[in-house]
Structures are given as C-alpha cells and as structure tokens.
Amino acid sequence: MKKPRVAFFDFACCEGCQLQVANMGEAVLDIIGLIDVVEWREVMSEKWNGKLDVAIVEGSITDPHAVERIKQIRKRSKIVVALGSCATIGGVNGMKNNYVLDEIRQYVYGNSYQFFPTEATKAVHQVVKVDYFVNGCPVYIPELVAVLKAVLHGIPYDVPDYPVCVECKLNENVCMYDRKVACLGPVTRAGCNSWCINNGNICYGCRGMVSNPNEKGAQDVIAKYNISMDLIVNKMNMYNKCREIG
Amino acid sequence: MQYAILRKERFNDFIARLSEIQKLVAPVSKGYNNFAFEEVTTGDEIALKYIPTILPAKKFFLPRRETLLEFNDAKGANAEASVEYEPVTLFGLHTCDLSGIQCLNMVFSERPKDYNYITRKNKIILIGLECNEYCDEYASCHLVNASFPSGGYDLFFTDLGDYYVVHVNTPAGDEIIDKTESFEKAEVYQMNELKNLRDHKRKIFINEVPIDRSRIPELFDLSFSARVWKELEERCLACGNCTNVCPTCYCFDIIDEIGLNMKQGVRYRVWDSCQLEPFAKVAGGINFRKERSARQRHRYYRKFSYPVERFSRFFCTGCGRCTRTCMAGISLKETLNELIKESEDRVWRRWL
Incomplete structure (x- = not known):
C-alpha cells in the first residue's frame, strides 16, 4: 500500500498545535513511518502543490486571502483534519468578533488599515467541509494519535459529546465549584481527560461546547453559585465566540 | 473467633x-x-x-478502563482474552x-x-x-x-x-x-x-423519606409519567456525575483500539453513563432517550424498580453521592418526596 500523502498548513494561530505534533515523542516516529509528509512549514522547507490524501490544518480563517487558500487546499485534499481550537471552533482569534471590524482593524494596523482586508473569524468548518476534528488548545496528544489512527484506517472519529465533568469525576478531582472557582467543565466537550483540572487549573472551554447544552439549567447553577453572568459569558467567549456564526 | x-x-x-x-x-x-x-x-x-x-x-x-482482549492480525486473526x-x-x-x-x-x-x-x-x-x-x-x-x-x-x-x-x-x-x-x-x-x-x-437512623420500604416499587409503578421528571428536564446538565459516582451503576462501553503499527490492538471497556447524550443514540442518529427527563427517570427506575423485579433488591445504597455531586442540586430524597406527594394526589383523585 502506498503511504498517504500528508501536508500540514497553518492559518491564524500560534502554531503551538503543530509543535505538539513535533513534540509527540516516540509516537511521532511511528506516525512518520506510516505517512509521507510532503509539506510542513514548521519542521521542513519542502513545498507541495499537488494532490493530497490528508491536509492537517491549524488556525482559523480571518481574511479573504485565507478563505481562498483554504478552499484551494480543500479542493486538492481527500481528507481535511482541523487541528486545535483555532481550526475547530475559531478559538481565541474569535475574540475579534467582539468588535466592529473596521474599528479593530484600525486599532491593529493604524492609518494604513485599509490595505489589510479582514473578515469575521471563522473556524475551518465554517468555510469548507472538515472530515476530522482534533479539539483543544493545544491538542491533547493521546486524542491526536486516536484521530490520526482513525484517519489512516478510514473510519470516523467521534469527539465525545459529553462534558469534561465526566472525565474529571473519573479522575477524582475535587470539583472546582466545591473550591468556589468557576469552571467551564460542565458545558465543554470531553476528550482531554480533564487535562487542565488534573493539574489544578480550571477548564477554559477550549474544546467547544457539547451539542445539546442545558442552557436554563446552566443558568440556574450559575445563579446558585452566585457567579455573575458577565463573568461566565467572558470566559465562554475567550474560545467560543465563533459559535455564534453557526 | x-x-x-x-x-x-x-x-x-x-x-x-x-x-x-x-x-x-x-x-x-x-x-x-x-x-x-x-x-x-x-x-x-x-x-x-x-x-x-x-x-x-x-x-x-x-x-474505569479495562483490557478484555488483545489482538494481532499480522498472521491471520489472532486474539487472546485477558483478565x-x-x-x-x-x-x-x-x-x-x-x-x-x-x-x-x-x-x-x-x-x-x-x-x-x-x-x-x-x-x-x-x-x-x-x-x-x-x-x-x-x-x-x-x-x-x-x-x-x-x-x-x-x-x-x-x-x-x-x-x-x-x-x-x-x-x-x-x-x-x-x-x-x-x-x-x-x-x-x-x-x-x-x-x-x-x-x-x-x-x-430513621426512614429518610416518609414511605414504607416495601411500598417503593408500587410508588414507581404509579410514577412513570410524574411531573417531577419534567422538572428534572430543565435542571439536569447531563454531566453524568450521578451515575459515575453511583456504587451500583455498572454500564460500560466496549471499544477496539488499534496500535500505531496498524496490526496489534486491544479491546477494552470503559464506564458509560445513561445520562450522556450519545448513550442511547443508535444508527441513523436516532436517540431513544433524547430528553434529559427520560434519562433521569431511567436512572431512578434502575435504582428502585427494575432491579427489584430482577434481583429482589434496591440498587440504591443510600450513600447520597448522586445528590452531593450534582451541580444542579438534583436531590434523590427530594425526588422521592415529590413522587410520594404526587402519588398521594392521584390516590385522592381516584376516591373523588
């Protein structure tokens, strides 16, 4: 069997998720043995303009140039994998959508702002079809490996559609709400093995929201713990602003 | 001794x-x-x-995760059960x-x-x-x-x-x-x-809920369409905490995972929960317990009704974990109290 031709691409992001791939340790050697990497700007200088079996895309789509480029990548790739929060849910780049575009453009680029066209930040699937999602900021290596195996097998990977609380409870962490700290675990999709909470941090919601959250119930809980709605909305919007685009 | x-x-x-x-x-x-x-x-x-x-x-x-089987398809199908x-x-x-x-x-x-x-x-x-x-x-x-x-x-x-x-x-x-x-x-x-x-x-130690133990199965027979389940629909976050911490919840999922060499792999089981969105989802995307109320009701029936028929014992041990862990404050004792209150109404209505 011919090795699948794979390329990594980046859009608006910190490239930290690709760094996670490079930092994977021994597993990266096994994976490299199974695939033919033809382009990966972060670790090699070769470029590839031909057909691809798998395009792994990090970053969100934030300007007309990026829209054109991701459409081209989609056209020449059999499979598109969105890598990391920026690609899967828009991530922190979505915070731009809190502002009027022209104002924020002026704020960033100053007087020559009209030379820098911009658009509302979008996740990759809000522009082109995405076949696999690897959530997280950064991606969680064991999940990334599971997704890559699914890609290579040609089988679907289902991102868990239940909250981080499930994994957190199984890890027997003391609930952040018992510590009187607001945490986004109850509405955020699991799959990270409650990575942050295991290490004493709260959940920031970097994996996006569960598909059918109980908004009324969540509001009641927030009220019960005496947390201001603004605080929760701000926390949510740090990673999840782009969900409003639909 | x-x-x-x-x-x-x-x-x-x-x-x-x-x-x-x-x-x-x-x-x-x-x-x-x-x-x-x-x-x-x-x-x-x-x-x-x-x-x-x-x-x-x-x-x-x-x-919470247990390997059941190790397989290797390098030379034909070859699987070995493990304990x-x-x-x-x-x-x-x-x-x-x-x-x-x-x-x-x-x-x-x-x-x-x-x-x-x-x-x-x-x-x-x-x-x-x-x-x-x-x-x-x-x-x-x-x-x-x-x-x-x-x-x-x-x-x-x-x-x-x-x-x-x-x-x-x-x-x-x-x-x-x-x-x-x-x-x-x-x-x-x-x-x-x-x-x-x-x-x-x-x-x-006295009965924490005003009902004779032996009458609980009967109470549940009367309560399948009780109002309280609808109320839970609005409150439950479907986080699965109540079942994960329950000493008698044993539902599990079985998953095959293949190694990076694409030949060896393991079959393992992990805890699952009837409260989670995908639990009752089947082929075609149909979910036969889509409402959180139906899932909560199912949980209670799995503690106080179904096991009584099958094993002649409650599968609630009264430990209180589900209530303590519920962020939405869903309380087992309160739910039972509501059911009792509602069934009394119904009994009265039958007499009127």
Missing part, C-alpha cells in the same frame, strides 16, 4: 502490618470535605471519619458501599458470568467500618436497608471509643487477624457495648 478487639493504640501498627500483606487502600482526605479511596501504608493517612468518597469502591471491582487483576485490601468501607458491591456481585455473577469481574473480585479483601451516626444530610441508607452491616465483608470494624470491636466474617478475615497479631479476644462487656451502640443507632 467470631469477634475480636483492636485497641486504638495498636491501630497504626495494625495498618502498617496489613499494608505489608498486600496493597492496602483506604479513604484519604482530598480537602474541601472530599475523600477518595487511595493506597496507604500508615494509619495516619487514613480519614477514619469521612463522608462517602468521590468515587465508590466499584473502581477496584470494575476499573486484569491485582490483590488488594480495601479498608474502611461503610455499609452503603458494602451494599453496592453486593449489588455488583449479583449483576456480574448472572449467566453469562463476567469472569473478568469475578476473578478480580476474588482477589479483593473487604474490611468494613460502621457509621455510628449519619455522615451528612444527603444519606438515605436507612430507607434502603443499608444502615446496618449485613454481610459482604471479611472483617467489620465498629468504633467503640478506646477500641474497635471487629466482626470476623470469613476465613480470609481470620487470616488477617492471625497475621497482623494485633487483636485480642472480645469480652462480654465489649459485646454489650456493641449491642448498646446498635440500639442507639436504631433510634437515630
């Missing part, structure tokens, strides 16, 4: 010796009034006064948790027997610890007949001030008494003190 005495000054010595025999697990404090069963080697680490742990002792009987187990002594289980393990034993001993579970269970020694009073207001152990010891342990400790009186229930328990060399023979006055404690307990 059916009863033995352990003087408190010898407790730490006993624990140290016990931990030398095989891995010893006991409740330890995690802060913020949270506790967990973890490995200990000294008596000081153990939280003797504790409310039910975050996860019940089921995590040792049914690990993961480790000899372990669990110290300090309250009667609610012992009751939970009795429930799991019944489920996994039914035919076809679950040999993974049974093999593991046979390697676990259980040492109970009596609750002289209620742990907190969430417990409802008396309602489900789990406030007093009724077997399911090798040794059972009752704190009587300066000493523990210990019921020796099995040959494995006898062996521990011999090996640790920390025990004395129980005297008549000590047995009388145990009896006095139990008499006192009978006064303070």
